[in-house]
Amino acid sequence: MTTAADDLILGLIRIVDLPGLTAAAGQPLAAEDIEAVVREADRFAREAIAPGWQTADRAGARLENGLVRAPEHYLPLYGQWVEGGWQGLAAPEAHGGQGLPHALWSAVLELCSAADMSFTLCPLLTAGAVELLAHHATPDQAERWLPELVAGRWTGTMCLTEPQAGSDLSRLRARAEPAPDGSWRLFGQKIFISWGEHDLTENTLHLVLARLPGAEAGSRGISLFAAPRLLPDGRRNAVSCGGLEHKMGIHGSPTCIMLFDGAEAELIGAPHRGLQAMFAMMNAARLAVGVQGVGQGARALAMAETFAATREQGGKTIDQYPDVARMLAEMRATTLAGRLLALEAAASLDRARLLKSPEAEARLALLTPIVKAWCTDRGVEAASLGVQVHGGMGFCEDAGAAQILRDARIAPIYEGTNGIQALDLVTRKLPRDGGALLRTLLAEAVLVAPAIGQAAATVEQAIPAMLGAGGPVGASRFLDACGWVLGAAMVARAAAADPAHAATRDIFLRRLLPRAIAAAEEAMAG
Incomplete structure (x- = not known):
């Protein structure tokens, strides 16, 4: 079984081809360097961030005499974050950052969000502020503020x-x-x-x-x-x-x-x-919130797999029972799909900036609402399934499964509700080219896996309806349909790159992809 870090490395190196992208931009980043960053982020997330996750939830933030106190262990933990240079990973070198690709930051963000979503939300927002100021501050403002934010001070x-x-x-x-x-x-x-x-x-x-x-x-x-x-x-x-x-x-x-x-x-x-300026921060935050959804799904999956492999009932561990195996397989498939879809969006951002590609810019704009909404919805579903796998223990707080569900539930709400993301898709992004780019993405998905053909055709059939008066009514279901098709393509690409994902691909195409057809038909029904 592969880990989240394994899959992120696979995605960055062999699926979105970050080494090739950076080489084409004249800023080559070797595969071994990409893996080293992800492995170190994984170690930091597991060893430094994750252990205090439940403690932070129980203690919470406190307002005392006009001052807000974060959970006590957050202060030294944040010091480690700053000392490790994580805040400036993808920030501009001109302001003290490392200037690494956004896709690599996305991978780090997923691992850290899975470890503790509350803690990681703080540097997530700071990264968004850096993004905004790098594009809209005056040179004097940038000189005064950006080095402090980039360093995490x-x-x-x-x-x-x-x-x-x-x-x-x-x-x-x-x-x-x-x-x-x-x-x-x-x-x-x-x-x-x-x-x-x-x-x-x-x-x-x-x-x-x-x-x-x-x-x-x-x-x-x-x-x-x-x-x-x-x-x-x-x-x-x-x-x-x-x-x-x-x-x-x-x-x-x-x-x-x-x-x-x-x-x-x-x-x-x-x-x-x-x-208009704030949208620079909001769009960065929307992609990041999509990654948060993936992170919560990943944490729920890891905990559910561990529990199911050790919990014995009826003379065998519960992961051997068909329904539990079904739930774990669905969590595994949707988490992998969301992870790779988020990386694809982040890589589109890198292509747009490093290669000055208008096509990549358009692809990023189209993918952003899909990543934010589809990945966070799947994160909530995975967290709910995680509670179910744990049974009664999952409904009790000590196991931790309930906390994942409670934490994950905010992601479809903040940074623009998922309903707003769907409206953005059908009333802003699709009309830009009459759905031409989405049709291209659907065609690419079918080339990756011909079994996607019927679902892609049904989604394409729904495009004219979404461009018409009924678009806002069916928007949420249409976005969901797009996510299932594009997610299926990402899982198929993972299986092509690593046969270890073949079973997950087959489960996605056989069990989950039909949801795209149902969602698209519901969208057309209005």
């Missing part, structure tokens, strides 16, 4: 949501008032801010959406600002945590109500163009 947040403005950011009320020194003062309340306040680093840079005076209503009147927790002279900025949410899962991650009471801030990018 600071963390970053994204402050979008308000009580009345969740998915609909056009209702945003936070405002920015000009100051005599040319900076801005922020006023307003933000909610659901992950790692908005904590004690792991001295400073946090908040990236905040707010309105300028006289800005037009709606999303076009929104600007983007950066407000540090500590100002350059060491004073505390006028931003504070007004409370912590009491959540179903990810207890170790503080989800904060953030209050801006005249906080000093700087404008990022052009006025009234904040939402």
Whole structure:
């Protein structure tokens, strides 16, 4: 049986061909170097992050006298993260990063998220802040902020949501008032801010959406600002945590109500163009959340396999019973498919940047909502199956299976609900070319495995309906259908690269792929 690290190495080297991609870009990365990074990340995740996973869940984050305390062991753990240079893995070399491919960061993120989703959410968001500032900050801003974020000495947040403005950011009320020194003062309340306040680093840079005076209503009147927790002279900025949410899962991650009471801030990018700039961080976060879904599925699978191989009932271990074997096989297949689909999206990002490929850019845009939604839905399903494999023990907290399900459940919700991802697919991405790129991906899938043909044809048949008035109604089921077909192709590619995955491929094509046909037909039914 292969491990998650084994499959990530296979995916990076032999499926998305990261050595070939980097060589073509004139920045060659050898296969042995890729494997070394993944193996070390796997060791760090297993030995440093994973042991405190349940402790963090039980202790949770705490608000004490206006200060947020993360679980106690997170502070030394974060120190190890920083010392290992993990935060800057894929960050620009010009700002202190290592400049390695995003696909490699995606692999590291999966392993660490599987070990502790709450902890890894903090560096995930910082990486998104680096992504945004690298493209939208002025040279002076980049020089002051990026080295701190890239090194992990600071963390970053994204402050979008308000009580009345969740998915609909056009209702945003936070405002920015000009100051005599040319900076801005922020006023307003933000909610659901992950790692908005904590004690792991001295400073946090908040990236905040707010309105300028006289800005037009709606999303076009929104600007983007950066407000540090500590100002350059060491004073505390006028931003504070007004409370912590009491959540179903990810207890170790503080989800904060953030209050801006005249906080000093700087404008990022052009006025009234904040939402466009924030999408750089949001799109990076959406891919990363898809990877979180894979990570939770992988953790659920590993725990379920171990339990089923040692739990005896009726004179044999329960993994020998057909229904338990079926559940484990499904978890194995969907986790592998999601893992490789996420790597394919990350490699598309690398091709777009390193090779300046417009086709790769378009492929990334199309795959992003599919990866975010399909991979997180499969992660929740795998976590639920993991509880089922454990039986009554899984329903009790000590086993840990229940925590995976509680943690995984946020992934289909945050960074744009999966329903919003489906709408993005059918109302934005498909209309760009009338579905031409998706048809290309479906054709590629059939070339990999002709058995995918009927499912791919049914999905293709649904494209005109999705481009019509009924698209929004069937969007979620259509996205699901796309995920099943593209996931099947990724598993087939894995089996072609390594015969160890042949059984998983056969199970996927025989048992799981028919779900694509059912989902596509449901999408067309409206």
